[in-house]
Amino acid sequence: MCKSKLNSFMYVERIRHVLCSNPDKRYLLVRSNIRDFKLVNQIFGFPKGNEILRCMKKLIVEHGRYFEVFDQLHVDQFVFLIEKDKFEEELFRRIAQVCSEFIDNPGFRMHFQLGVYEITDPEMEVLSMCDRAKLAIKSIKIDEPFSVAWYDESIMEERLYSKKIISEFDSALKENRFLLYLQPQANTKGEIISAEALSRWLLEDGTILSPSQFIHILEDSELIWKLDLYMWDKAASLLSEWKEDPEKKNLSLSVNISPKDLYYLDIAKILIGLVQKYDISPCKMNVEITECSFVNSPELYVDLIAKLHDAGFSIEIDDFGSGYSSLTLLKNLHADVLKLDMGFLQDTDDLIRSEIIIDSVIEMAKRLDMQVISEGVETQEQAAFLKINGCDFFQGFYFSRPVPSDKFDTVLKAYNLERTNSKSVRPKSLRDLVQEAV
Ligand code: C2E
Ligand code: CA
Ligand code: CA
Numbered sequence: 001m002c003k004s005k006l007n008s009f010m011y012v013e014r015i016r017h018v019l020c021s022n023p024d025k026r027y028l029l030v031r032s033n034i035r036d037f038k039l040v041n042q043i044f045g046f047p048k049g050n051e052i053l054r055c056m057k058k059l060i061v062e063h064g065r066y067f068e069v070f071d072q073l074h075v076d077q078f079v080f081l082i083e084k085d086k087f088e089e090e091l092f093r094r095i096a097q098v099c100s101e102f103i104d105n106p107g108f109r110m111h112f113q114l115g116v117y118e119i120t121d122p123e124m125e126v127l128s129m130c131d132r133a134k135l136a137i138k139s140i141k142i143d144e145p146f147s148v149a150w151y152d153e154s155i156m157e158e159r160l161y162s163k164k165i166i167s168e169f170d171s172a173l174k175e176n177r178f179l180l181y182l183q184p185q186a187n188t189k190g191e192i193i194s195a196e197a198l199s200r201w202l203l204e205d206g207t208i209l210s211p212s213q214f215i216h217i218l219e220d221s222e223l224i225w226k227l228d229l230y231m232w233d234k235a236a237s238l239l240s241e242w243k244e245d246p247e248k249k250n251l252s253l254s255v256n257i258s259p260k261d262l263y264y265l266d267i268a269k270i271l272i273g274l275v276q277k278y279d280i281s282p283c284k285m286n287v288e289i290t291e292c293s294f295v296n297s298p299e300l301y302v303d304l305i306a307k308l309h310d311a312g313f314s315i316e317i318d319d320f321g322s323g324y325s326s327l328t329l330l331k332n333l334h335a336d337v338l339k340l341d342m343g344f345l346q347d348t349d350d351l352i353r354s355e356i357i358i359d360s361v362i363e364m365a366k367r368l369d370m371q372v373i374s375e376g377v378e379t380q381e382q383a384a385f386l387k388i389n390g391c392d393f394f395q396g397f398y399f400s401r402p403v404p405s406d407k408f409d410t411v412l413k414a415y416n417l418e419r420t421n422s423k424s425v426r427p428k429s430l431r432d433l434v435q436e437a438v
Helices: 010-021 037-044 046-062 089-100 126-138 153-174 215-220 224-242 267-277 291-296 298-311 326-332 351-367 380-388 405-417 430-436
Strands: 027-034 069-074 077-083 112-118 146-150 178-187 192-202 252-257 285-290 314-320 337-341 371-375
Touching (some): 010 069, 010 126, 027 037, 027 126, 046 089, 089 112, 089 146, 126 146, 126 153, 153 215, 153 224, 192 224, 192 405, 215 224, 267 285, 267 298, 291 326, 337 351, 351 371, 351 380
Parallel strands (some): 192 252, 285 314
Antiparallel strands (some): 027 077, 027 112, 069 077, 178 192
16 A cells, blocks of 8 residues: 655655556445535635645545555545455545535535446556546535436547637637527417527538537537527617517517526516617517525525516516526526426326326416426427416427528418418328317
8 A cells, every 4th residue: 555645746656666566456436526616715715625624634544445546636536546346435425424424504505426446448648537536526416415327438529619619619619509499389379470490500511519528518618698699689680670560579589597507698678679779679588597596595596586577578587487586587587487397297107296297386376476398398288288277389390490590480370371281291280289188
């Protein structure tokens, strides 16, 4: 066993030495981290933070016999070389547990994270091994007090993919490679009354990336505000084109606000500026704010919503039901529309219980003077159930997938103007189907 040394890179030499001296043994390079340790210092003070770190070091030293090498990399981060057969997750879990007990506040949980890289190529640079263990930590998405992630090549691939997205984003934006797609929203008569503006990324080879392939990367890298600015402008510009069109002048568009936008943009000022620039009515531009945004900074949103309301915008709470804060949120925020995510209905084995919840949520929204739109509606049965229970608007593949904005006309004609065409893929118009659904 090697002792930890103060010299910052001694662990690299020690690890190299152990690996070279024991070519037949299998080792793991493990890194530990306390997520947002800065917050511990900020909220509970540096003396408390130091107490936790001292305890952690003491426990690690006490268990030193399990590690071939260990060292403190940075304040709350440690590195370990462990023989594969001796690795015990439970040991680290116990250390995390003991350290957590220093925080006597039910509202705050510490998150201990462990990244494990199994050394398959002992010749690899030790720092590259450390990077891999760090990437494993970064891949942890769950919010548990203790979590472990093992590195595998897909983590590296994901990392490289993210880098590519980030490096190509600015030029794609300049070259207008982001497309505006629209997904229609219908009322209970089956008429299309609005649409949600969704982005797609058109690559040079003609491939179209869906938001799940780039939005989270742009959010994590704090770039999403640039895309949102661009998409809001496109939506406002389209609304101004529609103003003169008798078929579309009454339609509205919903735009998405990312939780990160709030930190980079004066959202109210920008949206007010856009309705002035394009001379459109703010009541035609609905603002979708996702439920999870409110959890992080509720007071900022109360202020934003008040400003947007004053200016005449309608506010929708997006993805309602997918987070954990739904009831507190409804108490504090005066939104106009609740957007119910039907995803949880689709994932369930117990349809009856889910339906009771949906029914009650719709009733509650009504009593709070909010309208309800359900998204992710995929079947006629769902549309019927929602309509019977008082849902006002519908969005989902059952009605239409998102379509490029220049194809929206065709969808509109099919639904609002054309009568049933027996040769069409759909047996009946949307209006017929929703009306029949009750
Ligand atoms: P969202 O705001 O919840 O948008 C609805 C998503 O549900 C869309 O996915 C839509 O295609 C999908 N969807 C619609 N109907 C159905 C259905 O019946 N079944 C199922 N399974 N899915 C359905 P899309 O277009 O891939 O967008 C995914 C998410 O990406 C959006 O979720 C939104 O959060 C985000 N997003 C898209 N465009 C933008 C944007 O320009 N800015 C920001 N900030 N976020 C965006
Ligand atoms: Ca949305
Ligand atoms: Ca949604």
